[in-house]
Amino acid sequence: MATILVVDDELGIRGLLSEILSDEGHTVELAENAAEARAVRERLRPDLVLLDIWMPDVDGISLLKEWGAAGMLSMPVIMMSGHGTIDTAVEATKYGATAFLEKPITLQKLLRAVEQALVKPTPRPNAALLPPGAYRPEAALGAGDLNGLVPPGLPSTPSVPLGPQPEQVFDLDRPLREARDAFEKSYFEFHLAKENGSMTRVAEKTGLERTHLYRKLKQLGVDLSRNKRGGVL
Numbered sequence: 749m750a751t752i753l754v755v756d757d758e759l760g761i762r763g764l765l766s767e768i769l770s771d772e773g774h775t776v777e778l779a780e781n782a783a784e785a786r787a788v789r790e791r792l793r794p795d796l797v798l799l800d801i802w803m804p805d806v807d808g809i810s811l812l813k814e815w816g817a818a819g820m821l822s823m824p825v826i827m828m829s830g831h832g833t834i835d836t837a838v839e840a841t842k843y844g845a846t847a848f849l850e851k852p853i854t855l856q857k858l859l860r861a862v863e864q865a866l867v868k869p870t871p872r873p874n875a876a877l878l879p880p881g882a883y884r885p886e887a888a889l890g891a892g893d894l895n896g897l898v899p900p901g902l903p904s905t906p907s908v909p910l911g912p913q914p915e916q917v918f919d920l921d922r923p924l925r926e927a928r929d930a931f932e933k934s935y936f937e938f939h940l941a942k943e944n945g946s947m948t949r950v951a952e953k954t955g956l957e958r959t960h961l962y963r964k965l966k967q968l969g970v971d972l973s974r975n976k977r978g979g980v981l
């Protein structure tokens with residue numbers, strides 16, 4: 749398990765992320781601003797940092813650039829924001845971020861991003877964007893090195909996680925029943941995430957009676973315990 753530093757100025761977000769990651773077996777350290785983040789990073793050398801972009805003193809992008817320029821990006825950094833854009837995600841990745849998560853962050857996307865970040869090599873910031881005399885990585889990131897943010901065939905357009913996704917890609921070269929089940933599972937997982945795990949609201953949204961909905965979810969293998977546990981952050 750890893751030591752993870754969570755940097756966010758919102759107490760509720762820090763507490764919730766800490767609870768979820770601790771339940772997964774990780775050791776979690778918290779910081780509410782850039783000054784605290786610098787101190788923890790120097791003291792503990794965390795295995796991963798979850799870094800909010802919008803903070804009152806120094807914003808997350810500036811702190812990421814600072815660490816990159818000083819040669820201190822020895823750990824993967826996942827950026828978080830409630831007001832992110834594709835341009836923001838591209839900028840963060842150029843400066844060394846491993847991934848970008850937009851709030852509200854679904855539980856599944858958080859855990860998947862953390863798992864992927866911990867097994868992937870730490871990305872290097874783009875040397876062309878660093879100031880003269882600063883730390884220079886061996887190779888600058890290219891358009892195809894956005895660590896999962898760029899889908900195949902679209903090297904200039906990163907695919908940014910933006911919470912529950914209304915569009916999915918399905919393998920249609922399979923029996924009809926399997927294709928239908930895959931679609932229905934994604935459909936219900938989307939609405940469960942969107943409705944914060946509320947079975948009542950999902951039943952109303954999908955037009956199914958609650959008992960029927962519950963049986964359907966069990967049949968499709970939807971993980972109800974995880975949706976109940978946190979839904980979205």
